[in-house]
Amino acid sequence: xxxxxxxxxxxxxxxxxxxxxxxxxxxxxxxxxxxxxxxxxxxxxxxxxxxxxxxxxxxxxxxxxxxxxxxxxxxxxxxxxxxxxxxxxxxxxxxxxxxxxxxxxxxxxxxxxxxxxxxxxxxxxxxxxxxxxxxxxxxxxxxxxxxxxxxxxxxxxxxxxxxxxxxxxxxxxxxxxx
Numbered sequence: 001x002x003x004x005x006x007x008x009x010x011x012x013x014x015x016x017x018x019x020x021x022x023x024x025x026x027x028x029x030x031x032x033x034x035x036x037x038x039x040x041x042x043x044x045x046x047x048x049x050x051x052x053x054x055x056x057x058x059x060x061x062x063x064x065x066x067x068x069x070x071x072x073x074x075x076x077x078x079x080x081x082x083x084x085x086x087x088x089x090x091x092x093x094x095x096x097x098x099x100x101x102x103x104x105x106x107x108x109x110x111x112x113x114x115x116x117x118x119x120x121x122x123x124x125x126x127x128x129x130x131x132x133x134x135x136x137x138x139x140x141x142x143x144x145x146x147x148x149x150x151x152x153x154x155x156x157x158x159x160x161x162x163x164x165x166x167x168x169x170x171x172x173x174x175x176x177x178x
Contacts (some may be wrong), residue, residue: 050160062129072127083107114145132168
């Protein structure tokens with residue numbers, strides 16, 4: 001019987017036991033890191049949605065200044081139970097028309113939305129003048145608060161606040177829910 005050469009033994013590969021050990025270790029690492037990954041994804045989604053609303057408000061203000069026509073961002077609860085918002089401009093006859101090229105946006109249903117904007121019926125609006133000021137500003141109705149219930153833990157910044165000021169500036173902040 002011939003003994004295999006050293007080169008032949010090096011090509012042998014992995015045993016089933018070695019592969020199972022490596023797969024087991026990878027499974028344990030993934031199980032341990034899964035909650036962290038979910039938390040990071042929740043924070044990222046909350047940040048993205050908040051920044052999207054802030055950008056949309058800024059675009060509405062800039063459109064009003066650019067066109068010299070009063071514009072508004074209208075937030076409303078859609079029939080399906082989620083919040084939606086869109087940009088509208090004031091017509092000469094005093095009615096509002098949706099602005100072409102400005103798509104309707106939505107807020108994911110997993111987020112808790114607290115609308116503290118002036119109400120017009122069931123809608124909440126932010127109206128920008130041709131100079132960029134908020135014409136329907138009130139001190140106690142000037143913010144949108146978004147919260148992700150999956151992040152509601154002590155010490156966790158689980159709320160994002162988008163505040164509007166009379167001059168048209170839009171402020172973004174994070175805070176821990178109470």
